[in-house]
Amino acid sequence: MLTKLFSGDTPRSGLLTVLLLIVLVSLAFAPFLFPGTKSLETAARICIFIVLVASYDLLLGYSGIVSFAHTMFFGIGAYGTALALSSTGPSYWSMIWGTAAGAVLAAAFALAIGLFSLRVKAIFFAMVTLAVASAFAVLVSQMSWLTGGEDGLNYKIPRELTPAFKLVKEKVLGVRINGKLLAYYLVFFASAILFLMMLRIVNSPFGRTLKAVRDNAFRAEAIGYRVVWYRTTATVLSAVMAALAGSLLAIWLRYTGPATTLSMEIMIDILLMVVIGGMGTLYGAVLGATIFILAQTYLHNLMGVAADATSAVPLVSTLIAPERWLLWLGVLFILSVYFFPTGIVGRLRAGRA
Amino acid sequence: MMTDTLLSLSGVHTHIGPYHILQGVDLDVPKGGVTVLLGRNGAGKTTTLRTIMGLWKASQGDVRFGDHVISRLDTPEISRRGIAFVPEDMGIFTDLTVAENMLLAAANGPMDQKRLAWIKDLFPPIGTFWNSSAGTLSGGQKQMLAVARAIIEPRRLILIDEPTKGLAPAIINSMTDALRELKNTDTTILLVEQNFTMASSVGDTVAVMDDGRIIHAGSMKELAEDADLQEQLMGLSLEAHQ
Amino acid sequence: MSDTSIKPRIEKVPLSEQFFQKLPVLLVPMLALGGLVAIGSPDSWLTLTVAGLAMGMMIFIMASGLTVVFGLMDVINFGHGAFVAVGAFVGFTVLAWLAGWTTSPSVMLNLFAVLIAILAAMLVTGLLGYAFERVIVMPVYGEHLKQILVTMGGLIVAQQMIYVVWGPDELHLSRPEALKGSFVIGEAAIEKYRLVAVGIGLALFLAMRHILKSTKVGLLVRAGVENGEMVEALGYRIRRLFLIVFMTGSALAGLGGVMWGLYQETITAHMGSEIMVLVFIVVIIGGLGSVEGCFIGALLVGLLANYTAFLAPKVALISTIALMVAILMWRPQGLYPVVKAK
Numbered sequence: 010m011l012t013k014l015f016s017g018d019t020p021r022s023g024l025l026t027v028l029l030l031i032v033l034v035s036l037a038f039a040p041f042l043f044p045g046t047k048s049l050e051t052a053a054r055i056c057i058f059i060v061l062v063a064s065y066d067l068l069l070g071y072s073g074i075v076s077f078a079h080t081m082f083f084g085i086g087a088y089g090t091a092l093a094l095s096s097t098g099p100s101y102w103s104m105i106w107g108t109a110a111g112a113v114l115a116a117a118f119a120l121a122i123g124l125f126s127l128r129v130k131a132i133f134f135a136m137v138t139l140a141v142a143s144a145f146a147v148l149v150s151q152m153s154w155l156t157g158g159e160d161g162l163n164y165k166i167p168r169e170l171t172p173a174f175k176l177v178k179e180k181v182l183g184v185r186i187n188g189k190l191l192a193y194y195l196v197f198f199a200s201a202i203l204f205l206m207m208l209r210i211v212n213s214p215f216g217r218t219l220k221a222v223r224d225n226a227f228r229a230e231a232i233g234y235r236v237v238w239y240r241t242t243a244t245v246l247s248a249v250m251a252a253l254a255g256s257l258l259a260i261w262l263r264y265t266g267p268a269t270t271l272s273m274e275i276m277i278d279i280l281l282m283v284v285i286g287g288m289g290t291l292y293g294a295v296l297g298a299t300i301f302i303l304a305q306t307y308l309h310n311l312m313g314v315a316a317d318a319t320s321a322v323p324l325v326s327t328l329i330a331p332e333r334w335l336l337w338l339g340v341l342f343i344l345s346v347y348f349f350p351t352g353i354v355g356r357l358r359a360g361r362a
Numbered sequence: 363m364m365t366d367t368l369l370s371l372s373g374v375h376t377h378i379g380p381y382h383i384l385q386g387v388d389l390d391v392p393k394g395g396v397t398v399l400l401g402r403n404g405a406g407k408t409t410t411l412r413t414i415m416g417l418w419k420a421s422q423g424d425v426r427f428g429d430h431v432i433s434r435l436d437t438p439e440i441s442r443r444g445i446a447f448v449p450e451d452m453g454i455f456t457d458l459t460v461a462e463n464m465l466l467a468a469a470n471g472p473m474d475q476k477r478l479a480w481i482k483d484l485f486p487p488i489g490t491f492w493n494s495s496a497g498t499l500s501g502g503q504k505q506m507l508a509v510a511r512a513i514i515e516p517r518r519l520i521l522i523d524e525p526t527k528g529l530a531p532a533i534i535n536s537m538t539d540a541l542r543e544l545k546n547t548d549t550t551i552l553l554v555e556q557n558f559t560m561a562s563s564v565g566d567t568v569a570v571m572d573d574g575r576i577i578h579a580g581s582m583k584e585l586a587e588d589a590d591l592q593e594q595l596m597g598l599s600l601e602a603h604q
Numbered sequence: 605m606s607d608t609s610i611k612p613r614i615e616k617v618p619l620s621e622q623f624f625q626k627l628p629v630l631l632v633p634m635l636a637l638g639g640l641v642a643i644g645s646p647d648s649w650l651t652l653t654v655a656g657l658a659m660g661m662m663i664f665i666m667a668s669g670l671t672v673v674f675g676l677m678d679v680i681n682f683g684h685g686a687f688v689a690v691g692a693f694v695g696f697t698v699l700a701w702l703a704g705w706t707t708s709p710s711v712m713l714n715l716f717a718v719l720i721a722i723l724a725a726m727l728v729t730g731l732l733g734y735a736f737e738r739v740i741v742m743p744v745y746g747e748h749l750k751q752i753l754v755t756m757g758g759l760i761v762a763q764q765m766i767y768v769v770w771g772p773d774e775l776h777l778s779r780p781e782a783l784k785g786s787f788v789i790g791e792a793a794i795e796k797y798r799l800v801a802v803g804i805g806l807a808l809f810l811a812m813r814h815i816l817k818s819t820k821v822g823l824l825v826r827a828g829v830e831n832g833e834m835v836e837a838l839g840y841r842i843r844r845l846f847l848i849v850f851m852t853g854s855a856l857a858g859l860g861g862v863m864w865g866l867y868q869e870t871i872t873a874h875m876g877s878e879i880m881v882l883v884f885i886v887v888i889i890g891g892l893g894s895v896e897g898c899f900i901g902a903l904l905v906g907l908l909a910n911y912t913a914f915l916a917p918k919v920a921l922i923s924t925i926a927l928m929v930a931i932l933m934w935r936p937q938g939l940y941p942v943v944k945a946k
Contacts, residue, residue, distance in 0.1 A: 075752045125932055132680050133892070135752050136884040139682075140928065143881045144921045151918050273877065277760060280753065327768050336768070339760030346753045347743060415837055441839035453834035455827040462823050469839035511838070 016212040025357040055302050056200040057257050062282045063294035064250030070289030072243040073223035078138035081145045082248040084270035086111035086255025091265035095164035108256040112249045119248035123241035146271045161266020287352025366393040374423035376413045383409045385574035396551045398561045401571035407554040411521045415447045416440045446512035450523040454504045456497030467511035481510045502533035523554045562586040570595045628939040632903045639911040647791035652910045658798035660906025661805020666860030667883040669853020675829040675893025677846045682755040685876030686762030691725040691858025692865035698724045706780035714780035725862045726855040733854025766873040774872040885928045891938030
């Protein structure tokens with residue numbers, strides 16, 4: 010039963026199973042285990058990024074395609090939901106049609122990009138997506154009449170999902186049972202379902218063909234698989250998943266702007282999470298996203314403390330200032346590609362064998 | 363009979379990706395003359411030449427050239443020791459002119475004009491189309507250019523991979539003549555050839571490959587006269603050329 | 605041995621086909637003409653055209669190294685933009701030191717200061733290119749996926765190092781006296797600096813063509829683009845050739861960075877990644893690996909960006925993407941697809 014839920018793709022490593030269970034339990038009971046606004050924010054962010062990173066892994070890990078447009082699809086989903094909520098009011102209906110519209114638009118975009126650039130080379134696709142994504146980001150910040158420009162959009166969501174809505178009068182286990190909690194569980198269960206769906210996809214015949222295409226496109230073509238079709242389908246699926254993750258973010262934050270969805274920095278974060286977690290494993294997305302976001306949230310502060318402590322040493326304090334967070338990420342990124350190309354999951358599985 | 367060995371492979375294994383192509387090749391190429399490497403498609407002839415040239419690295423075994431082991435060296439180093447390579451696809455730079463192709467082939471400095479005149483005599487199209495783009499040459503002319511590039515500087519050993527593949531009979535004849543003339547210089551040739559008529563007309567010694575190993579080695583004359591042996595060794599490759 | 609009767613296969617190409625082969629070159633004047641029609645005023649058109657050509661030349665300088673590196677070794681360097689930014693910062697620093705010369709009325713001293721700044725920038729970016737090739741690119745040679753990831757990582761690190769060295773703020777610098785101001789032709793104002801940029805770009809393009817067509821190194825590069833293995837079999841160390849090309853490409857990116865900086869008079873650490881978008885578009889339009897294609901692509905993008913910035917400012921960047929899409933629909937490999945043996 011459980012194996013079926015995981016589509017037969019179990020973690021295949023004792024330690025990995027334990028780690029994944031810890032993440033699952035922590036996220037499932039986050040509001041009770043780690044009370045406080047900041048930790049709930051972090052938990053929701055982790056849920057959403059697990060979906061986002063897993064959907065990117067569908068491309069990078071399972072299809073061997075590098076895309077720099079993943080944040081664009083994430084953004085399309087977020088803006089779809091945000092625009093629907095802000096234009097037709099905070100109803101569930103707006104949430105649903107906005108999310109659907111975002112997903113459809115993302116699919117259409119992905120199809121168009123895939124069809125005209127996946128024919129040639131992986132490297133081509135990487136360059137084209139980089140160009141298209143940055144043009145999209147510029148466009149969004151310029152169309153301020155629609156998107157709110159750099160400031161982004163603030164909007165209301167259905168009342169039942171806001172802190173103002175009280176489900177139970179008393180606290181349960183010291184936690185207020187309010188709309189915010191409902192919103193968190195909406196995010197949590199939606200993320201879990203999307204993740205299981207992706208697990209299903211990669212373990213289907215389609216997913217296996219995708220891996221065959223990744224390992225030897227030439228051979229797959231010779232056997233008779235339509236390589237472009239498979240790659241384009243993977244791009245579209247991945248884009249739709251990213252858009253849905255974007256919608257979840259839009260609902261959770263009640264705000265959508267370029268900085269939270271479209272920035273190149275988020276793209277780099279996603280890349281790093283996939284590589285650290287382990288490309289082509291999906292479970293890597295869970296660990297990558299969790300570890301990265303925890304580090305981002307808590308290590309960041311630590312760097313500030315360390316920089317203050319070393320303020321007497323000029324170069325060192327500049328190097329470990331919180332603003333230099335990206336510098337270390339970059340170094341870490343290069344090192345992980347060299348020395349841990351299979352990421353944490355790859356290491357754990359290899360350790361068992 | 364010359365018995366000095368110029369090139370010898372001993373127990374050479376070569377892997378390409380997951381495929382184990384050469385499975386212990388032992389081959390001696392005597393100094394002077396033409397050694398022909400025969401065998402059906404996929405037997406490992408091209409891989410043998412590319413392994414000698416260092417384009418694919420031997421995973422086991424040694425390639426000796428003269429007194430030195432060259433199987434750990436990089437391709438440019440191997441080339442500079444006096445081995446030239448004419449690949450099956452000829453490796454012509456089609457974006458360059460014939461003259462520029464020759465200029466690059468003379469890696470050690472300006473072309474020796476006397477040698478160039480000799481080459482133009484051997485392959486007249488080289489002179490005729492000296493300033494044309496190499497991409498506009500016919501298949502036969504490209505093959506001549508490929509061989510010409512290999513001999514513009516004196517080489518101790520030339521590896522040639524199927525020079526007659528897909529060529530018209532008239533051009534095969536002129537290529538055969540050229541190889542015969544080359545034999546008269548101080549050059550050793552290791553020739554991969556499917557065309558037995560040509561192979562037997564220029565070859566002095568012969569080695570036959572199958573499944574990544576040498577299954578027969580001896581003099582060409584012996585093999586050419588022994589129809590049974592031919593049948594037994596390479597029924598397939600003989601049919602292929604007819 | 606009488607093979608002289610066989611002629612090379614130079615078929616007479618029909619006129620219409622010749623036209624199609626030349627079409628990429630004609631695209632530039634066609635676009636310029638289209639711009640004239642759309643803009644209407646010849647004076648504005650002239651100003652915009654010179655600006656577009658100047659921008660195109662600068663993009664060409666930055667993109668040329670990238671495209672040759674790709675052609676030769678099948679390596680695409682996503683960190684190329686870092687060289688642009690570093691070049692700009694080094695150039696600005698040197699110009700700031702030489703403030704006495706740049707503000708002097710002497711044209712000679714002005715130009716001398718710029719020359720020194722350019723040389724310093726090219727030296728630093730060339731050496732940086734050396735380090736980049738050895739540390740970042742070499743270990744992942746032949747693996748596209750890792751190449752993209754690792755060079756992207758290199759870009760992030762290099763940009764962050766700019767923050768560490770030069771601080772978080774953007775730098776401003778005004779051009780040396782000799783490069784300020786404009787010529788006025790009729791009603792059209794043409795900035796002096798833009799003419800200089802066009803001149804440098806054109807000179808560089810011609811020099812590059814000359815090197816590629818008439819020197820042994822150039823021939824080796826062209827031969828290596830088509831069949832690197834054969835170049836090695838002829839006895840040349842292609843890795844060394846590649847390193848030289850990589851360093852030259854990085855130094856050119858540095859030169860482009862100084863020129864771009866002097867054009868904008870403001871530079872930021874992330875200018876590299878912004879320009880990379882244009883550079884990628886240009887390289888894709890031209891055909892990966894083609895210098896001629898890169899040149900034409902750069903001019904097209906420069907002109908189009910300036911025309912649309914005048915006609916419809918909001919869609920300027922989108923228009924270059926649209927150009928890229930249109931060209932890929934017409935020629936999926938770019939204007940000048942590069943012949944590869946394998």
